[in-house]
Amino acid sequence: MDKSGQIRTDFAPQDEAISRLHALAFGGDYQGVAPWGERLRRHSLTWAGAFLGDDLLAFVHVVWDGGAHGFLLDTVVHPSHQRKGLGQAVVAAAVDQARAAGCRWLHVDYEPHLEAFYWSAPGFPDRDGVTKQIMRPHP
Numbered sequence: 001m002d003k004s005g006q007i008r009t010d011f012a013p014q015d016e017a018i019s020r021l022h023a024l025a026f027g028g029d030y031q032g033v034a035p036w037g038e039r040l041r042r043h044s045l046t047w048a049g050a051f052l053g054d055d056l057l058a059f060v061h062v063v064w065d066g067g068a069h070g071f072l073l074d075t076v077v078h079p080s081h082q083r084k085g086l087g088q089a090v091v092a093a094a095v096d097q098a099r100a101a102g103c104r105w106l107h108v109d110y111e112p113h114l115e116a117f118y119w120s121a122p123g124f125p126d127r128d129g130v131t132k133q134i135m136r137p138h139p
């Protein structure tokens with residue numbers, strides 16, 4: 001991330017910003033505000049975002065079983081800022097946080113074309129005991 005940008009973890013989630021980013025990244029119509037803050041606080045071990053000023057450009061979170069297993073979900077980068085390393089940067093930050101909390105198995109599922117994105121992400125897999133397990137989407 002360049003000097004004017006920042007990776008933040010466990011920041012105060014803004015429901016509208018995450019909802020809009022999610023819809024933009026997945027290319028769907030904006031369906032309105034989803035209760036991201038409540039979901040994250042209830043189900044997620046940690047989350048990470050890339051910010052330019054106050055603007056959220058990338059996001060990911062890790063849900064967990066309360067023990068050694070986490071699941072990486074909703075990796076999204078604003079379409080105008082993709083292929084600049086932001087996706088891997090937020091994944092790396094979330095992996096670090098999960099590892100620090102005792103997570104030893106990190107799961108993720110993804111479409112086949114994203115194999116290189118996850119496999120080459122810094123710290124993912126196999127850094128200091130955090131290990132991934134790939135679960136491919138059902139055909």
Ligand SMILES: CC(C)(COP(=O)(O)OP(=O)(O)OC[C@H]1O[C@@H](n2cnc3c(N)ncnc32)[C@H](O)[C@@H]1OP(=O)(O)O)[C@@H](O)C(=O)NCCC(=O)NCCS
Nearest residue numbers: 025075076077082083084085086087088109110113116117
């Ligand atoms: C997938 C996504 C999060 C990647 O974020 P990003 O910031 O663009 O990715 P990075 O710049 O960190 O990519 C690093 C490397 O991963 C691989 N990669 C990233 N996106 C890729 C894509 N769409 N297809 C193939 N490889 C990809 C490349 O090897 C890339 O390196 P390169 O740019 O030097 O070729 C982003 O494209 C996105 O939000 N997509 C829509 C939502 C989505 O599908 N999320 C994944 C859910 S599992």
